[in-house]
Amino acid sequence: MQKVSEILQKPIFSKEDIVQLLKSENNDRQLVFAKAKEIKEQEIGNLVHFRGLIELSNICSKDCYYCGIRKSNKNFARYNISDEQVLKAAEFAYKENYGSLVIQAGEIESEKFTNRIEKLLQQIKKLSNNKLGITISLGEQTPEVYKNWFDAGAHRFLLRIESSNKELFEKIHPKNRNHSFERRLECLKSLKEIGYQTGTGVMIGLPFQTYEDLADDILFMRDFDIDMCGMGPFIEHPDTPLFEFKDQLMPLEKRFDLTLKMIAVLRIVMKDINIASATALQAIDPMGREKALKIGANIIMPNITPEKYRDDYSLYTNKPCTDEEPEQCKGCLDARIAISGNEIGCNEWGDSKHFKRKKL
Ligand code: SAM
Ligand code: SF4
Numbered sequence: 001m002q003k004v005s006e007i008l009q010k011p012i013f014s015k016e017d018i019v020q021l022l023k024s025e026n027n028d029r030q031l032v033f034a035k036a037k038e039i040k041e042q043e044i045g046n047l048v049h050f051r052g053l054i055e056l057s058n059i060c061s062k063d064c065y066y067c068g069i070r071k072s073n074k075n076f077a078r079y080n081i082s083d084e085q086v087l088k089a090a091e092f093a094y095k096e097n098y099g100s101l102v103i104q105a106g107e108i109e110s111e112k113f114t115n116r117i118e119k120l121l122q123q124i125k126k127l128s129n130n131k132l133g134i135t136i137s138l139g140e141q142t143p144e145v146y147k148n149w150f151d152a153g154a155h156r157f158l159l160r161i162e163s164s165n166k167e168l169f170e171k172i173h174p175k176n177r178n179h180s181f182e183r184r185l186e187c188l189k190s191l192k193e194i195g196y197q198t199g200t201g202v203m204i205g206l207p208f209q210t211y212e213d214l215a216d217d218i219l220f221m222r223d224f225d226i227d228m229c230g231m232g233p234f235i236e237h238p239d240t241p242l243f244e245f246k247d248q249l250m251p252l253e254k255r256f257d258l259t260l261k262m263i264a265v266l267r268i269v270m271k272d273i274n275i276a277s278a279t280a281l282q283a284i285d286p287m288g289r290e291k292a293l294k295i296g297a298n299i300i301m302p303n304i305t306p307e308k309y310r311d312d313y314s315l316y317t318n319k320p321c322t323d324e325e326p327e328q329c330k331g332c333l334d335a336r337i338a339i340s341g342n343e344i345g346c347n348e349w350g351d352s353k354h355f356k357r358k359k360l
Pocket of ligand 2: 060061062063064067068069070071105106107139
């Protein structure tokens with residue numbers, strides 16, 4: 001077996017190299033983190049950019065086996081934030097110099113929904129004098145819808161592939177046309193063609209998932225040449241079909257640690273992309289997001305959804321900060337980011353350097 005220190009010197013990693021890095025422990029693990037930190041500092045510096053997160057609605061037409069807000073879960077209240085509340089949250093982000101927003105929701109393909117989003121995007125651009133950058137994460141849509149939203153002002157899109165292994169993808173989704181691996185890939189391609197900064201990601205610690213799958217996920221992101229990544233630990237939800245496999249999962253702390261290693265290895269492989277520090281990390285470790293910022297992540301998504309809705313956007317158990325209003329959340333994050341040795345890039349879009357360099 002090769003030494004981790006030798007692997008880290010290589011210009012290109014093989015799948016086996018990545019598996020070994022992901023399995024690294026003790027001093028070797030520290031070497032991986034130190035290398036990722038060094039690369040982050042060299043390539044993007046120590047600025048962390050904010051995306052004020054608006055969880056627009058928990059109504060979803062899909063039935064992903066892992067997700068607490070899946071269509072078939074009847075154990076909680078569905079909500080749809082009013083347009084007025086969305087614009088109020090956007091105004092808050094603008095005034096607080098967040099620089100950017102993320103709008104996320106369950107997946108709805110209706111014309112009513114897609115028109116509503118288009119209008120909201122235009123209104124957010126207008127109220128912020130075009131100053132707020134907008135990322136959206138609104139699932140699979142037709143290329144026409146993606147184009148309309150792009151023209152209306154969204155310029156970054158996050159659509160997780162969830163797993164790049166088709167077999168594993170099919171195990172964690174119902175087997176029907178509404179949950180197709182091929183369509184997910186097609187959507188990612190069309191987002192890229194339209195000109196979005198395109199982000200994807202995976203869940204880490206899923207049942208049936210192997211280290212080899214995760215290494216393939218990193219290679220998939222490299223080969224697809226993504227601009228941004230949002231990936232986090234899988235956290236089982238009791239009202240979902242995957243809960244049945246809870247005894248087969250690795251312990252939460254291990255899923256947490258493996259997520260940090262995935263972030264670090266991805267940072268080494270894709271030096272100048274944007275990597276988000278997933279909220280799910282904080283559900284496991286109160287300092288989880290800060291730990292990720294230390295070793296490679298550079299984006300954080302403070303929740304600016306009005307407090308009363310946050311409990312109902314329950315993708316997984318133990319979701320953090322559901323009882324804080326946006327103002328409290330911001331004060332707490334400022335301090336946390338300073339602790340992680342980073343600074344906040346106020347009032348900036350914080351676009352993917354990778355995307356910008358590709359365009360040159
Ligand atoms: N509906 C859109 C979609 O699926 O792309 C956007 C919102 S969806 C809730 C955002 C992400 O939440 C998914 O891509 C998935 O990776 C993540 N997620 C859902 N259930 C999860 C769980 N139990 N543990 C960790 N992440 C989860
Ligand atoms: Fe819906 Fe997204 Fe959850 Fe799947 S992951 S059930 S598409 S909200």
